[in-house]
Amino acid sequence: MRYVLDTNVVVAGLRSPSGASAALLDHALSERFTLLLTVALTLEYEAVCRDPAQRIASGLSEEEVSTVVTALCAVCEPVDVRYLWRPQLRDPADEMVFETAVNGRADALVTFNRRDFGDAPAQFGIALQTPREALRSL
Numbered sequence: 001m002r003y004v005l006d007t008n009v010v011v012a013g014l015r016s017p018s019g020a021s022a023a024l025l026d027h028a029l030s031e032r033f034t035l036l037l038t039v040a041l042t043l044e045y046e047a048v049c050r051d052p053a054q055r056i057a058s059g060l061s062e063e064e065v066s067t068v069v070t071a072l073c074a075v076c077e078p079v080d081v082r083y084l085w086r087p088q089l090r091d092p093a094d095e096m097v098f099e100t101a102v103n104g105r106a107d108a109l110v111t112f113n114r115r116d117f118g119d120a121p122a123q124f125g126i127a128l129q130t131p132r133e134a135l136r137s138l
Contacts, residue, residue, distance in 0.1 A: 001033040001137060002077075004101040006094075006111035009131055010045050014058040014068065020131035024110065029071055032138055036104035037076040040096050045069050079104035101126050110134045 013021035
């Protein structure tokens, strides 16, 4: 399986180590699926997860967040965004995640914000799944 994880899934995985999002991060690090990442999405993961409020909630230091993001980069398949498909979504901030999925030929885009992505992923043959659904697919 080829997955793109929305930033909210990575944040949830760091904040709740016993949840489905954390299990997905563990599966990504164990290479049980192919994690697709672009440089821009990686930078967003790091910026959002290093935010002081997120770090307090997760109990992680800036260095620990960097270690997690670096580990994800070490196991990911890098995606070059050759085509921009904008605008496709209600929220322009989600376009980068969507474009990673399309350009990386993802099987699924994993997010908690299904409503923000609407029908756009399905038009490209990409499933839209919650972390729990993605775990079941594995």
